[in-house]
Amino acid sequence: MAQTFKTLRDSDRTTTRTLLHEMVPITGTIASGTYTDLNIKNYSHGMFQSVYDYPYLSGSANHIFDLTVGYSATSALSASASSQNAKKINIYNEMAQVLVGFDVTGNVRPFDRDGDLSGNTGKINEAIFICFSRLLMKDEIKKGSFSLTVATGGVYSAPEDNLTLTDSGSTTDYRVNSPAGEYGVLYDTRGKRLGLLYYQAGIAVLTASIFGNLSNDAVTTVAGDSDNPLIPVTASNYFSSENGTATPGESSVVHALTGSEISGNCDGFRNRLVTMEFQNTTELNSTIYFCRANHNEFNYSSNPTYLTGSKIRVKGDLADLPPVAYITTIGLYSPDRVLMAVAKLSEPIRKDPTRDFTMRVRLDF
Amino acid sequence: MAFLDNSGDIILDAVLTDEGRMRMAKGNFQITHFAFGDDEIDYSLFDATTGSVYMDVTLAQTPVLEAFTNNASSMHSKLMTVTNMSHLYLPILELNEVFAGTSTAKHSSENFVLCVTEDTEDLFSAVTGIINAYTRDDGKYIRVDQGIDNADVPPGSIIDPELNETQYMIDIDNRLGSIISSAGATSARLSFIDDDGIARYYLSAPAAGRFVFDNDIFTASPSTQVISGARGTVLQFRISPSIDLTSNSALFDKIGSTVSVEGTTVKNIDAYVRVTGVTTGYRIDIPVRFIRKV
Numbered sequence: 156m157a158q159t160f161k162t163l164r165d166s167d168r169t170t171t172r173t174l175l176h177e178m179v180p181i182t183g184t185i186a187s188g189t190y191t192d193l194n195i196k197n198y199s200h201g202m203f204q205s206v207y208d209y210p211y212l213s214g215s216a217n218h219i220f221d222l223t224v225g226y227s228a229t230s231a232l233s234a235s236a237s238s239q240n241a242k243k244i245n246i247y248n249e250m251a252q253v254l255v256g257f258d259v260t261g262n263v264r265p266f267d268r269d270g271d272l273s274g275n276t277g278k279i280n281e282a283i284f285i286c287f288s289r290l291l292m293k294d295e296i297k298k299g300s301f302s303l304t305v306a307t308g309g310v311y312s313a314p315e316d317n318l319t320l321t322d323s324g325s326t327t328d329y330r331v332n333s334p335a336g337e338y339g340v341l342y343d344t345r346g347k348r349l350g351l352l353y354y355q356a357g358i359a360v361l362t363a364s365i366f367g368n369l370s371n372d373a374v375t376t377v378a379g380d381s382d383n384p385l386i387p388v389t390a391s392n393y394f395s396s397e398n399g400t401a402t403p404g405e406s407s408v409v410h411a412l413t414g415s416e417i418s419g420n421c422d423g424f425r426n427r428l429v430t431m432e433f434q435n436t437t438e439l440n441s442t443i444y445f446c447r448a449n450h451n452e453f454n455y456s457s458n459p460t461y462l463t464g465s466k467i468r469v470k471g472d473l474a475d476l477p478p479v480a481y482i483t484t485i486g487l488y489s490p491d492r493v494l495m496a497v498a499k500l501s502e503p504i505r506k507d508p509t510r511d512f513t514m515r516v517r518l519d520f
Numbered sequence: 521m522a523f524l525d526n527s528g529d530i531i532l533d534a535v536l537t538d539e540g541r542m543r544m545a546k547g548n549f550q551i552t553h554f555a556f557g558d559d560e561i562d563y564s565l566f567d568a569t570t571g572s573v574y575m576d577v578t579l580a581q582t583p584v585l586e587a588f589t590n591n592a593s594s595m596h597s598k599l600m601t602v603t604n605m606s607h608l609y610l611p612i613l614e615l616n617e618v619f620a621g622t623s624t625a626k627h628s629s630e631n632f633v634l635c636v637t638e639d640t641e642d643l644f645s646a647v648t649g650i651i652n653a654y655t656r657d658d659g660k661y662i663r664v665d666q667g668i669d670n671a672d673v674p675p676g677s678i679i680d681p682e683l684n685e686t687q688y689m690i691d692i693d694n695r696l697g698s699i700i701s702s703a704g705a706t707s708a709r710l711s712f713i714d715d716d717g718i719a720r721y722y723l724s725a726p727a728a729g730r731f732v733f734d735n736d737i738f739t740a741s742p743s744t745q746v747i748s749g750a751r752g753t754v755l756q757f758r759i760s761p762s763i764d765l766t767s768n769s770a771l772f773d774k775i776g777s778t779v780s781v782e783g784t785t786v787k788n789i790d791a792y793v794r795v796t797g798v799t800t801g802y803r804i805d806i807p808v809r810f811i812r813k814v
Contacts, residue, residue: 157682159598159801160553446554453556457801458597460563465609465670471568474608483584484557486595494591495551498534503582508605516534
C-alpha cells in the first residue's frame with residue numbers, strides 16, 4: 156500500500172531543555188525624563204507605581220517594571236504620623252511574606268542583607284522594591300548579570316555620586332531559603348551588601364539606606380552591622396523633591412519615607428536611577444522529532460504538477476529511471492492525521508532512491 | 521508569509537498550527553506521524569530530456585514560503601512511498617460529470633449548485649448542475665473516479681494494488697453542509713471538526729451507503745467514464761445543507777452575496793469540498809455554490 160504518512164516511533168523523538176538569554180538594558184532616562192513622566196502610571200490606591208517604555212496611554216507601550224517602597228512595622232520610621240504609614244507597612248509585609256516567608260511561629264520574616272535569616276542583625280527594615288514585568292524577565296533573571304546604578308548624592312535636580320550594585324558572584328553563590336525561589340545578594344563596589352535580587356520572582360529589594368545614613372535621622376543603627384550606615388547625609392543629599400528644604404537631612408530619604416507618599420518615593424528613586432541592566436532567561440523545553448526518509452521512501456509525489464496525463468514528468472518516457480521528488484515542507488500529524496505542526500525548509504531538497512534523510516524538527520514549548 | 525532566506529545553510533522554520541495550539545490548550549496534543557510536502561514545487565520545470573545535472577536547476581531554486589499556522593493551508597501535496605520504483609504512471613482523482621448524464625454534471629457556472637430550501641428548489645426545474653439539496657429528490661450526486669488517465673494504460677489493465685484508493689477523506693466547511701450518500705439515505709460518519717470549522721469525513725470501501733466502490737467498467741466507455749486508462753475506485757456522495765443554511769439566511773448575509781442563477785437572483789455562498797485519496801494523497805477541490813431564494 157502506498158503511504159504518505161510515516162509513524163514516528165519512540166526512538167524518533169527526544170526532549171531537550173535550553174536556556175535562552177536576552178540582554179535587557181534600562182536607561183535612567185526612560186524611567187525619568189524622556190517621556191516627562193507620561194510613561195509613569197500612578198494608581199488611586201497609591202500602593203505602587205508602574206513604569207512603561209512609552210507613554211502608557213499608547214497601545215504600543217510595554218510595562219517594564221513597578222516601583223514601591225515600604226518599611227517594617229518595627230522600623231523606627233513607622234509612626235502613625237508618617238504618610239501612608241499603614242500602606243508602607245503593608246507593602247513591606249506583603250513582599251516579605253512572599254519573598255522571605257514566615258518563621259516557625261507564623262510571623263513574617265524581615266528581609267536580611269546576607270540571607271541569613273537567623274538573629275536580628277543585618278535586616279533591611281526600609282526597602283525599595285523593583286518588580287520587573289514578566290515581559291522583561293521572562294522565566295527568571297540570569298544569575299550574575301544584574302547591575303543597577305543610582306545617584307546617591309547631589310541635589311534633586313542634579314543627582315550625583317553614582318553607586319553601582321551588582322549580584323556579582325551569584326552564579327555560584329546564591330541563596331535558596333526563600334519561598335519565592337533563588338536569590339542573590341546585591342553588592343556595591345566596596346563589597347557592602349545593599350540589597351537582594353530574587354531571580355525567579357524578578358524582584359530587586361534595595362535597602363533605602365543606600366540613599367542616606369538612616370542613623371543620622373534618628374534611626375537606630377544596629378550594632379555590628381558593617382553594611383549600615385552607609386552614606387553620610389549632607390545638606391545637599393536630597394532624595395525626593397517633596398518635603399525638600401535646605402536643612403540637612405530634611406530632604407533625605409528618611410523624610411521622604413516618612414513624609415512623602417509611596418509615589419513620591421518612587422519619583423525620587425526614578426530621578427536617581429542612572430542605569431539598570433540584566434539578562435533574562437527563557438526556559439525552552441523542546442521536543443525533537445527525527446523524521447527519517449529511507450532510500451526507498453518518499454520518492455513519489457501527489458503534487459498535481461508531478462503528472463501530465465497521469466504520466467510521471469520526472470521520468471520522461473523511461474520507466475526504469477528512478478523517481479524524484481522535492482521536499483519543501485515537513486508536517487507533523489496527530490493520530491487522526493490532523494496537522495499539528497509544520498516546518499519549512501529554506502530550499503527544496505531532492506529525494507530519490509539514492510538518498511536518505513533525517514530531518515530534525517524541533518518544537519519549543 | 522515571506523520567503524525563507526535561502527542564501528546560506530538550509531534552515532528549518534517550524535511552527536505549531538492553530539489546531540495544534542488548540543489541542544494543546546485542550547490537553548490532547550499528540551504527534552505520532554509525519555509527512556513530507558512539496559506544495560511550492562512545479563514539476564513541469566523538471567526537464568527530464570537533458571539527462572544531466574541541469575534537469576532540475578530551475579526547480580531546485582524555487583523559493584519556499586515561511587510556514588503557515590493555519591492547519592488547512594499547508595501540506596496539500598505530499599510525498600508518497602511506493603515500493604515499486606518503476607512506475608511510469610500514477611493514478612489521479614477526476615470529477616466524473618458524464619457518468620449519469622445531467623445527474624452528475626456541474627452547472628454551467630462551473631459549480632455544483634445546491635438549493636438549501638424547498639422554495640429555492642422550486643425556482644429551478646431540472647437544470648443541469650442545480651441540485652435539490654434540501655429534498656434530495658432529484659437523484660443527483662457528485663462522483664469522483666480514481667485511475668490512470670492515460671490510454672497508454674488500457675482500461676482493462678489493473679492498477680497496482682499499492683496505488684488503489686480504498687479510503688477517501690472529504691473536507692467541508694461544517695457551517696455549510698455535511699456529507700451524505702448519493703442516494704441521500706445515509707449520513708457519512710464525521711471524524712472531527714478542526715479549529716476553523718472544517719469537518720473531515722473518512723469514507724472507506726465497505727462502509728454503509730456505498731460511498732466507495734470499485735469501478736468495474738473495463739472498456740473505454742467515454743460516455744460514462746472520464747478515466748481513459750486503468751480504473752481504480754469510485755467515490756460518490758451528496759451534500760446536505762446545514763441547518764444554519766436551511767433555517768434562515770443569516771449566514772448567507774454574513775459570508776455570502778447575491779448572484780444570478782439561470783436569470784434568477786439568489787443569495788449564494790461559494791465554497792469547495794476537498795476530496796483526498798488516503799493512499800496516494802492525491803486530491804481535488806470540488807467547487808460548490810449554496811443558494812437560497814432571496
